[in-house]
Amino acid sequence: MSKPIIVTGAAGFIGHSVAHRLLDRGERVIGVDIVNDYYDPALKEARLATFKDKQAFSFERMDIADAPEMAAVVRDNGVTRVVHLAAQAGVRYSIENPFAYERSNLAGHLSVMEACRHAEGFEHLVYASSSSVYGDKPMGGAGFTEDEPAASPVSLYAATKRACELMSQSYASLYKFPQTGLRFFTVYGPWGRPDMAYFGFTQKILNGESIEVYGEGKMARDFTYIDDIVDGVIGALDHPPAPGDHRVLNIGDSRPVGLMEMIETLEKAIGQEATKIMRPMQPGDVTATYADVSKLKALTGYHPKVMLAEGLQRFADWYREYYRAV
Numbered sequence: 001m002s003k004p005i006i007v008t009g010a011a012g013f014i015g016h017s018v019a020h021r022l023l024d025r026g027e028r029v030i031g032v033d034i035v036n037d038y039y040d041p042a043l044k045e046a047r048l049a050t051f052k053d054k055q056a057f058s059f060e061r062m063d064i065a066d067a068p069e070m071a072a073v074v075r076d077n078g079v080t081r082v083v084h085l086a087a088q089a090g091v092r093y094s095i096e097n098p099f100a101y102e103r104s105n106l107a108g109h110l111s112v113m114e115a116c117r118h119a120e121g122f123e124h125l126v127y128a129s130s131s132s133v134y135g136d137k138p139m140g141g142a143g144f145t146e147d148e149p150a151a152s153p154v155s156l157y158a159a160t161k162r163a164c165e166l167m168s169q170s171y172a173s174l175y176k177f178p179q180t181g182l183r184f185f186t187v188y189g190p191w192g193r194p195d196m197a198y199f200g201f202t203q204k205i206l207n208g209e210s211i212e213v214y215g216e217g218k219m220a221r222d223f224t225y226i227d228d229i230v231d232g233v234i235g236a237l238d239h240p241p242a243p244g245d246h247r248v249l250n251i252g253d254s255r256p257v258g259l260m261e262m263i264e265t266l267e268k269a270i271g272q273e274a275t276k277i278m279r280p281m282q283p284g285d286v287t288a289t290y291a292d293v294s295k296l297k298a299l300t301g302y303h304p305k306v307m308l309a310e311g312l313q314r315f316a317d318w319y320r321e322y323y324r325a326v
Contacts, residue, residue, distance in 0.1 A: 002026075002027060002028065003028070003077070003078050003079060003080050003081070004027070004028035004029060004030045004058075004077050004078075004079060005022055005027055005028070005029055005030070005079070005081045005082070005083065005237075006029075006030045006031075006032060006073065006074065006077075006079050006081075006082045006083070006084075007019045007022070007029055007030070007031055007032070007082075007083045007085065008032045008033070008064055008082070008083070008084045008085055008086035008108075008112065009032075009033055009084075009085035009086035009087065009128075010029075010031025010032060010033050010048070010059065010085075011031070011033035011035050011044040011045070011047050011048050012033065012044070012047075012085060012086065012193075013047075013187065013191055013192050013193050013226070014085050014128070014184070014187060014226070014229060014230070014233070015031070015033070015083075015085040015086070016047040016048075016050070016191055017191065017226050017227070017229075017230050018083055018085065018230050018233050018234065019031055019051070019057065020050070020051075021230045021234055022234065023051075023054050023056055023057055026056075027056070028056045028057075029054075029056060029057050029058075030057075030058050030059070030060060030073065030077060030079070031048070031051070031057060031058070031059045031060070032059075032060045032062060032064060032070075032073065032086065033048075033059075033060075033061065033062075033086060034061065034062060034063045034064070034086075035048075035061060038088065038089070038090070038093070038100075038195075039193060039194045039195050040194060043191075043194065046322070047191055060073055063103075063108075064084075064086050064104070064108040064111055064112060065103050065104065065107040065108040065111050066111065067110075067111040067114055067115070070111045070112060070114075070115045071111075071114065071115040071118060073115070074115040074116065074118075074119050075115070075118070075119065078120075079119060080119060080120075080121050080122050080123040080124075081123050081124050081125075081126075081237065082112065082115075082116055082124075082125050082126070083126045083127075083233065083237060084109070084112045084125060084126065084127040084128065085127075085128045086104070086108060087104055087105050087108065087109075087128060087161075088100045088101050088103075088104035088105055088157075089157070089193070089195070090157060090195055091132065091155045091157050091158070092282060092283070093157075093195070094155050094156040094157035094160075095155065095156065095283055098156050101156055101157060101160045102160075105157075105160035105161065105163075105164060106160055106163060106164070106167075109127065109164040109167060109168075110167060112125070112127070113125065113167065113168065113171045113179075116177060117171060117175040117177055122177045123178070123240060124177075124178050124179070124180070124237060124240035125168075125177065125178070125179045125180070126179075126180045126182065126233065126236055126237045127164065127168065127179065127180070127181055127182070128181075128182055128184060129161050129162075129164060129165055129181040129182060129183045129184070129248060130157070130158065130161040130183060130184055131144065131183050131184060131185045131186075131222070131250070131252065131289045131291065132153065132154075132155060132157060132158035132161060132289075133153065133158050133161050133162040133165070133183065134183075134289065135152065135153065135154055135158070144183075144250065144289065144290065144291055144292060145250070145292040145294075146183070146247075146248050146249060146250055146292075146295060155283075164181070165181050165248055168181055168246050169246045171246075172244055172245060172246035173244060173246070176243045176244040177243065177244070178240040178241045178242065178243055178244070178245055178246070179241075179245075179246045179247075180236050180237075180240070180241065180246075180247055180248075180249060181246070181247070181248040181249070182232070182233065182236060182248075182249055182250075182251045183248060183249065183250050183251065183291070184224075184229065184251055184252070185221070185222035185223075185224055185250070185251065185252030185253065185289055185290065185291045186221040186222055186223050186224060186252075186289070187224050187225075187226060187229050188223055188224070188225065188226065188311060188312070188315060189225050189226030189227070189311055189314065189315055189318075190226070190314055190315055190317075190318035190319075190322075191226070191318070192226070192315065197259075197262075198223075198262065198266055198312065198315065199315075199319075201263065201266055201274065202266065202270060202315070202316060202319050203319075204274070205266070205267070205270055205272050205273075205274045206270065206272065206319075206320075209275075210274070210275040210276065210277050211263070211274045211275070211276055211277070212277050212279050213259065213260075213263070213276050213277065213278050213279060214279045214280070214281060214282050215259065215279075215280070215281045215282075215287065218258075218259070218287065219258070219259045219281075219287055219288065220256040220257060220258045220259065220287070220288040220289075220290065221256065221257060221259070221262070221288070221289060221290070222252040222253050222254065222255065222256055222257075222289055222290035222291050223253060223257050223262060223308055223311070224251070224252045224253040224304060225253075225304070225305075225306035225310075225311035225314075227305075227306060228253065228304040228305060228306055229251060231300075231302060231304075232249075232251040232293075232296055232300065232302045233251070235296070235299070235300030235301070235302055236249060236251075236296065236299070236300060238300070239299050239300055249293075249295050249296045249299070250291035250292060250293050250295070250296060251291070251293065251296055251302075252290065252291030252293055252304075253290075253291070253293075253304045254290060254291050254292060254293050254304070255290070256288060256289075256290035257308055262308065262312075263276070265308050265309050265312050266312050266316070268309070269309070269312040269313040269315070269316040270316050
């Protein structure tokens with residue numbers, strides 16, 4: 001029997017989907033999550049409930065920054081592969097609650113690396129970074145490439161994610177275990193995060209409330225459907241670098257979409273038009289982020305398949321079903 005894979009953040013949006021995909025292909029998975037109240041814990045518990053009939057899934061409700069406990073979970077289960085997706089998310093929230101990012105993102109990442117580097121026969125740590133490390137990019141031209149130097153972070157969230165990359169570079173070099181950081185661009189889809197714009201817009205439109213459009217609608221994002229993201233995560237996991245190597249890969253759709261276009265597409269999926277209030281840029285926000293994913297494609301054959309209209313329709317259908325049931 002194969003050794004289990006740990007997925008941290010298993011109650012979260014991406015972690016939940018990654019864990020299911022691993023289970024579907026016959027892996028054993030240990031989910032780890034603290035299930036905090038950054039957003040509705042009931043949604044996180046509902047995600048966890050989808051594993052109830054999965055005999056190959058077990059769950060540890062714990063703080064990843066608790067280094068002895070994290071080390072014990074890795075050691076006691078003979079874990080040699082970890083997908084580390086747990087983190088405190090949110091650009092704007094990092095301005096209001098900076099110390100949450102110190103513990104979850106910095107201490108948590110260090111705790112996971114320490115557990116991995118002491119694990120016998122450890123094979124690969126894949127961890128979540130963020131497109132936020134790039135800062136801003138004007139519209140037009142090619143997307144961000146991993147060879148571009150990371151910009152000065154415009155939010156504490158971005159700063160912690162860049163710090164995690166540097167910590168991983170150090171640990172890979174010092175302790176000779178392979179690591180891959182994935183710079184996620186904007187991820188959306190069923191079971192998504194309520195703090196994301198498309199999710200909040202859906203709630204307000206269906207309730208007949210107006211929506212606030214920041215950056216006066218001039219922002220653009222690389223909206224990437226959750227199934228495509230999972231393809232990239234698992235593809236990266238299955239292609240570890242050499243022992244002692246650390247690499248960073250973009251993972252996105254590579255087709256930037258303007259905020260107003262996203263809203264129009266969402267309106268069509270919902271079947272209702274939104275009343276829009278235009279607002280200026282918020283602290284920590286950037287104008288445009290979109291990815292050059294050529295390295296991930298060359299490594300794994302990664303190719304996003306779900307277009308925005310289809311993905312938002314799937315989300316809108318899930319949203320109506322989920323919120324009728326809860």
